[in-house]
Amino acid sequence: MADKKNRKNNRNNNNNNDDDFNPRFKKIRKKVCPLCADKNFVLDYKNPDQIKKFINDKGKILPRRATGACAKHQRDITIAVKRARQIAMLPYTQE
């Protein structure tokens, strides 16, 4: 019985600090919201050059993971893009 106990203890005493390292999770840099970073930045739906940064080549609105915007500003971006589409500054779709 004592032998069994010792073997179990040896297995648990392994130093496995290095097992915590997983290359999938290394150095994820958090993006800073471009609108929060620049306080003078005013999102203007009448300025297509500015809004174009937030749509892809198909004309779709980029997701937060691509724009890096915070929830509040992503909402503002979405509204600005939709307004710009309505006044024909931006396309609804491109093939």
Ligand SMILES: [Zn+2]
């Ligand atoms: Zn923001």
